[in-house]
Structure formats: structure tokens, C-alpha cells
Amino acid sequence: MTLTPHELERHKRHILLKEIGGPGVQKLRAASVSIIGAGALGGPCALYLAAAGAGRIEIWDDDTVERSNLQRQIQFGDADTGALKAQQLARRLREIDPVLNIAAVPRRYVPGETPSGEILIDASDNFATRFALNQLAHTSRRALVCGAASGWTGQVSVFASGVQAGAPCYQCWVPETPPAAEACDEVGVAGPVTGLTGAAMALEAVKLITGAGRPLIGRIQLIDGLGGTTRTIDLRRDLQCPLCHS
Numbered sequence: 001m002t003l004t005p006h007e008l009e010r011h012k013r014h015i016l017l018k019e020i021g022g023p024g025v026q027k028l029r030a031a032s033v034s035i036i037g038a039g040a041l042g043g044p045c046a047l048y049l050a051a052a053g054a055g056r057i058e059i060w061d062d063d064t065v066e067r068s069n070l071q072r073q074i075q076f077g078d079a080d081t082g083a084l085k086a087q088q089l090a091r092r093l094r095e096i097d098p099v100l101n102i103a104a105v106p107r108r109y110v111p112g113e114t115p116s117g118e119i120l121i122d123a124s125d126n127f128a129t130r131f132a133l134n135q136l137a138h139t140s141r142r143a144l145v146c147g148a149a150s151g152w153t154g155q156v157s158v159f160a161s162g163v164q165a166g167a168p169c170y171q172c173w174v175p176e177t178p179p180a181a182e183a184c185d186e187v188g189v190a191g192p193v194t195g196l197t198g199a200a201m202a203l204e205a206v207k208l209i210t211g212a213g214r215p216l217i218g219r220i221q222l223i224d225g226l227g228g229t230t231r232t233i234d235l236r237r238d239l240q241c242p243l244c245h246s
């Protein structure tokens with residue numbers, strides 16, 4: 001795929017990065033990602049991937065925009081209240097770059113569904129979806145970019161147990177739903193922390209697609225908004241993991 005003069009201009013600042021360059025932009029144009037969740041993490045993640053020229057982006061979400069979302073879901077405005085998030089976000093992505101192939105899937109992701117992206121991005125807000133996506137990523141040998149944010153903290157990782165020998169899966173880290181699991185609805189979250197987390201997820205997807213740098217495979221990046229710190233911890237494959245141990 002050769003880049004047109006329009007694309008060369010549009011993606012100039014990525015082309016200037018030696019780790020991405022023209023070949024990286026071409027890889028982005030040929031890439032496909034499925035983003036599960038069009039909310040506080042999926043929004044910024046999708047906006048950055050569309051701006052980076054990710055060729056095909058599929059957005060899964062069955063929710064509608066509520067007024068209480070607008071404090072952090074900056075892809076939506078007041079007039080979007082009541083609209084389907086997947087369709088509204090898809091519309092926004094097409095505005096960013098009309099040449100992209102953007103698909104809205106206004107359904108809840110459940111096991112058995114088949115997101116088409118070669119990279120899966122978990123921007124959901126519940127453990128059932130995370131476990132199901134982790135299983136899908138492992139069995140279909142795809143990388144899973146996973147993010148979560150709550151309160152003042154965010155975390156991002158890449159799970160590649162089906163892709164890279166020895167890489168842990170999500171369940172190596174969280175074997176089962178924690179007893180104190182709280183839905184986003186019931187706890188506060190600092191809006192910009194969701195933006196930092198969603199942008200970090202987009203960055204991981206760009207790195208996986210272009211081969212730039214070192215993706216967060218086997219590592220978890222922890223963002224502490226209140227303390228103003230970021231740290232990264234190592235994660236090993238759990239030899240007793242219910243999903244990937246064999």
C-alpha cells in the first residue's frame with residue numbers, strides 16, 4: 001500500500017519518528033482493531049487510533065450516552081445524550097478521517113461473538129467481558145490490549161499468551177472476579193485519568209502494529225493520578241492459570 005501525498009502530509013509527524021516512519025504508517029493503514037467499549041477508555045483510544053490512520057476500527061458497545069458519562073467521555077457532547085455510543089463514536093471517527101473503515105457494533109460483547117480485529121482492545125468496565133475477551137484472545141492467538149481506570153488510578157497491559165511463548169494472560173494476573181469488584185457506576189473516577197489510560201492503550205496498539213518499542217507484554221503500567229507517578233511491574237505466567245497453563 002503506497003501512501004498518497006495527502007496521507008504523507010496527514011501522517012508526517014509519525015513518518016518523522018524513526019520507529020514508525022512510512023512503513024509504520026502503511027502498517028497502520030493495513031491494520032484492524034476491535035475496541036470493546038466505547039466509553040471513557042474506548043473513546044480516547046479510538047480517537048487516537050483513528051487519527052493515527054488505523055485502517056479498520058470496529059467499535060462494540062450496547063450502551064447509550066448518559067449525562068453522567070460526559071464528565072470523562074469527551075468523545076460525546078451534551079446533544080449525544082440518549083444516542084448509541086458505538087454509532088456516535090463511529091460517526092466521530094469518520095469525521096477524523098473519512099478514508100478509514102469504521103464499523104459500529106451496537107451490541108454487548110458476549111462469548112461466541114467474533115470481533116474481527118487482528119488486535120483486541122478491552123475497554124470494557126466489567127470482569128465478565130474481560131475474562132471472555134482474554135479467552136478469545138488466547139484461543140484465537142491475538143494480542144489483547146487491556147485497560148482499566150477507577151478513582152485516581154489507571155492500569156494498562158498487553159496480554160499475548162496465544163501469540164508469544166511464556167507471555168502471561170489476563171487470568172494469570174486476575175484468576176477470578178475479585179470479591180470487592182465494584183462497577184464504575186458506584187465509584188468515582190477522575191476524568192483525565194481515563195484519558196491517560198485510554199491514550200496509553202492506543203499507544204500500545206500503535207506499538208504492536210508498527211513494531212515500535214517494547215509493548216507492555218508481561219508488564220502492567222500503573223498510573224497514579226493523585227501522586228503524579230507512573231510505574232511498571234512485571235507479570236509472569238501463572239503455572240496454575242485456569243486458561244493458559246497448558
Ligand SMILES: [Zn+2]
Nearest residue numbers: 169172241244
Ligand atoms: Zn494465564
